[in-house]
Amino acid sequence: MAKDTIRNIPLLPLRGLLVYPTMVLHLDVGREKSIQALEQAMIKDHIIFLATQRDISIDEPSEDEIFKVGTYTKIKQMLKLPNGTIRVLVEGIQRAEIKTYESLEEFTSVDIKMITEDEEKDHEDEALMRTLLDHFNQYIKVSKKISAETYATVTDIEEPGRMADIVASHLPLKLKDKQEVLETVDVKDRLNRVIELINNEKEVLEIEKKIGQRVKRSMERTQKEYYLREQMKAIQKELGDKEGKTGEIQTLAERIEQAGMPENIKETAYKELNRYEKVPSSSAESSVIRNYVEWLTTLPWTNETEDRLDLNLASKILDEEHHGLEKVKERVLEYLAVQKLTNSLKGPILCLAGPPGVGKTSLAKSIAKSLDRTFVRISLGGVRDESEIRGHRRTYVGAMPGRIIQGMKKAGTINPVFLLDEIDKMSSDFRGDPSSAMLEVLDPEQNNSFSDHYIEETYDLSKVLFIATANNLATIPGPLRDRMEIITIAGYTEVEKVEIVKDHLLPKQIKEHGLKKSNLILKEQTILDIIRYYTREAGVRGLERQLAAICRKAAKRIVSGERKRITVSENNLEDYLGKRIFRYGQAELKDQIGVVTGLAYTTVGGDTLSIEVSLSPGKGKLILTGKLGDVMRESAQAAFSYVRSKANELNISPDFHEKNDIHIHVPEGAVPKDGPSAGITMATALVSALTGQPVKREVGMTGEITLRGRVLPIGGVKEKALGAHRAGLKTIILPKDNEKDIEDIPESVRKGLTFVLVSHLDEVLENALTGEKNESN
Template sequence: MIFSGIGDEESELIPIMADGDEGELTNFQAPDILPILPLRNTVLFPGVVIPITVGRQKSLKLIQEVFRTDKLLGTVTQIEGAVEDPEQKDLYTVGTVAQILKILEMPDGSTSVIIQGKRRFEVVEYLEEFPYFKAKVNLLDEITTDADNDEFQAIVGSLKDLSVKIAQYSSNVPPEASFAVKNIENSTFLINFICSNTDLKVEEKQSLLELADLRERGIQAISYLVKEVQMLELKRDIQSKVKLDLDQQQREYLLNQQIKTIQNELGGNPIEQEIADLKEAAKEKKWSAEMAEFFDKEVNKLSRLNPAAGEYSVQYTYCQTLLELPWNEYTEDNFDLKHAEQVLDEVHYGLDKVKERILEHLAVLKLKKDMKAPILCLYGPPGVGKTSLGKSIAKALGRKYARMSLGGLHDESEIRGHRKTYIGAMPGRILQNIKKAKSSNPVFILDELDKVSSDFHGDPASALLEVLDPEQNSEFHDNYIDLDYDLSKVMFIATANTLGTIAAPLRDRLELIDVSGYILEEKIEIAKRHLIPKQKENHGLKASQLKFSRDVIELIVDRYTRESGVRELDKKIAKVIRRVARKVAFEEPYNVNLTAEDIREYLGAPEYSRESYQGNEFPGVVTGLAWTAHGGEILFVESSQSKGKGGLTLTGNLGEVMKESAMLALEYLKSHSEDLGIDYEVFESHNWHIHVPEGAIPKDGPSAGITMVTSLASIITKRKVRKNIAMTGEMTLRGKVLPVGGIKEKILAAKRAGIKEVIMSVENRKDVEEIKDIYLKGLKFKFVASIGEVLDYVLLKK
């Protein structure tokens, strides 16, 4: 506030002004030695009249003695107002000569004194401290400006305007203060009056008092008043905005009340109807008593919210989600095992292991009636039917079907959901799919489990541990629902191309089923039974308009595809049928019964040649078998020998394990040179180069160990390798042949390439015995325990 004063003791005071002639201030004389009255929290300016409350005994004694004599004293402001008994160092050096006008005894017993400032002075030195301060002073002159000066008049006018504006804005300033300022004619009195009563810190007022130039004092006062005006204007703007907001809320409230009245007249409030519908739907749910009580609380919370508020829609969506989830709602399983077997055989050709496992599960479920669902994981190369198998299982069981793709999933909240307090929160995709399936026991496919990744959003693979653990998923906790949901009746089936990228704890919870690739005969059957009829229907052709013979299908499979699954085969068949569909649409002639020439016309030249996978006409060329995520492949290892000093060079984009296998092979041949009839000088006078073709493709793994040693032995001994033979196996430095994995895929690759005989470790015999005879037809197996057996059998005498 601008117009207030605080005296010796803190108290609110009424401003008093004595207008007069400037000569009274400039010509006023006072003694050189004055009693000094310390002022607390206020500064007295010349010409200004203020009342002060006197409480200290020293000050009372001073006032009483001065009032009996000439009534003049010096006022000096304390530097720190909190000091109760100030010393010389606690007082400013510049003060104001004051004259006591009146002493008042107040009703509460205190004493108030009305004093008027006369002239500024500077303390030269203090002479006495007791009973009160006495000091030698030097009177200071005011540097005044001609009253007719335009700049000075502008300063005075600005001070008046700012003071009036503050009086209007501030509720603490009485209305008569504005009137008093307007009616002060003396410029010196006006400047001092405003400086005295401005709401400034004591040190700022003191700095104004110490300015000798009245013009400078006025300019400095303007700078303080401008800040005060700006602050008051800002406060007024904020208050008006708040008032406008309140007015807007009141207006909206009145309008909502009117809308409510109109709605009641028209037949009811839609918001109330929504809440009533939620409560009615809850009666049909099969949830527990605790869940019903929880839902009632949430709906009651919804009814207390303002429909116009954002929280209402969040709460309504939450209640609706709780209703839509199939709590304790299950479909009845079909236990007709003959029917289940028939459905699986109709939709999928082959996959006997998987079908056998599904039928086992159904059999146990039929006998026990209640069983925690196993977590099956089908792993194998792409295109073998892992995902589509889920639909077949759901159809065989009579269950609902749900599928969730995990490919590229990197946010844990995709599994567990977000807290419902977040904007746009929703349940995790597990419960979203359960809600969509409208059943708590669907067949749930978790596709591409090996493609899950993790980053700063969390680790989804760890979140899946709870989902895929039969001991934990009966109390699955979703962050959005914030309740436990029973997933133990869900039949989860995961699919993956490889197990290597699946976290060990997650893999431990899965029942792994290997879904291998198809052999030529199976692919032909799959094309006849499923792919060709599907593509004819997709392209609008009747069955009689185009016919594929077995030879034509075999040609497409053998010469135009090279895969474990049937996805590429499906694309080739679709391409053939598209070409025929065009001829039908253009009414052009074509062969209904496709021939090899037609296939060449529609698909172009054969992309793969079986002959390139056969034959080793030169020493040093050996055929190996490899496993990839797309199935088995055959692998050539070529060696050459040249004059040198025993160096070994490896090319073909080989990994560290394959490089080690090559070095191991050379060391083995050196240490067994006598057994193989090799002159040891060869190792000191020649260099060897091992190359694995298709250098753009990275290759690694231990499976090529015996292939490497056979290739080097062949080139060093100049003995060729038997034709139509392939091998796989790891070797040790002692010459022992170790078993390797992926046997079925490698055997299929060998059959595709026209290989007649396969060499592998004797310990792999058990893997071969588990494979059905149809996969082994046309292949001969040689099981070996040592490298010596391999070389004796494989290397020809010439």
């Protein structure tokens, strides 16, 4: 027996195992310190101390991470392997406990105290040994992992402590339980503890056996179905499905579970998945079913983004990205405010109507950004097939869901901002009317159960914020227009355009053309000249193109080394954009007879329209030219009839229609013109031509006329006022019933115009004619 205390023994920490006394075991050692400890032991006396570390993941354990009780061990054999590790054969000799711990640079050394055991055996020890052997024998029968030779070896052991150690080493115990056995010095306590552990292992094995029997019975019940499925898979492989569908079906099933779809939809998805499993892959129906299930799993059913209900931040974002457009911004902030109070408001259906280039699409993007929602855009221009909206029936080859469902898949959430661009450009033919299909999409009372022909199941669109854009409301069917909240964006004034250029367009174009802010300087007067003489539009798209042209030429001059800083002024603007395209101010240069400036509303905003009347000897023939539509022709007839009926009061010869042919012409004859707003304009031009009184050049007018001379209200007042302001007119004659529309006109425009409200043609003539007869004209 070794001495009670032994000093400076090399320590070999073990990971995940331990060695009991009298055990002979092979170990593979790879850590550098452990190898040094082995080599030190071999030099000295082949003695080493083995102790188990608490955490197997630590490469260099400290003193606290190693169990105190270990095994005083002798190295029997050591062999270096090709991979650098060392295989060592050790024999446990006696339990020992670490007293002091010294970590050297090469290895760790410990002082240990030997633990002695009581070697005398009494009757109780004998009884415990027999009980242990009996339980060990039962365990071997249940486990069938330990050989009969092992049991025979154990029965030959006479020492009770050694028997407990050997039995414990053969049990699949946790490391802490094995360490507990090692630390138990009293032999009787050790035998009792091993008996307790072996009983626990037996119970676990019995439970495993019962579970196995239950599984076996269940397999017997489902064996027939299992074999049939296996046969079906084999047949499918032979028919062309080389890889089988098992993995794919399992993946689809997982996606169905994760999609968060309602129970009725989930039931449909699983029903189709079962069909897919049974249909051969070579069948055309197989891909149809698979695509359908994939669509159901990729659609958002419950995924919803949280609205950013910060009115100040939303207002800041909208103001930064768009100048003006106060009505639209106010409507968005109202929606946010109500949403914050109720948290349950359905998505409104907004329609931004206005000329091209006024920022309808970019405004929708800004609304999405201010709400912190996903933005989706679909273009409806040229759509003439109902299935583009509602989808195709799955019976058709290449069937797909409609654009609405496709957009929802792209969004990935149930509450995106959904832009329906160019809703006024939809048309219909023999394939159906897509605008009628849009009725359900845009009806807040119906779109919570939208039905797509491909999906077949209802889909909730009520949380979507739909924004439509249109250039011309007249081409949108009435029922569809009724479902939308129309917000008109008429166009921008010159002042607003200048600000837009400074804040948005010019910085954007400078960046896109690789320039720096210091490279290109545009004076405010230069910007104003570009607006007046090189663009004529309600929006700013053409203006942006002109700025791009300036940036291109500036880039060329900078790259060629001609100049590093370019200033564009009104004096050298023509060097960059060429000769002026438009004449600023369409007002006539002098008062003329038979020429009146009318105000028109077009798809590109408000504009001015000259109407000319000339008299020639004839028999009263009324000639209308200028590509006029039916409504304008009727206005001309009404004006002609009114002038005939009031000839005496207007100091016109009653038989003027018998001696003269009257020619009414609207210039730019290649451009179709129609609408009800030219009635008073034509009547004024007729009276001016017949009486010889010139028309005031700075006056523009709009309004419909009746046969009795009453002036009826018209639409598009704001747009027409902007057009008149651009054209340099000073006075606008409007129907009295349009007085309420003046408030919508920007204040900067109102200040530069005088509005004359009339209810009868007499008032129009009083304000439009100079009152001086000019025979020379």
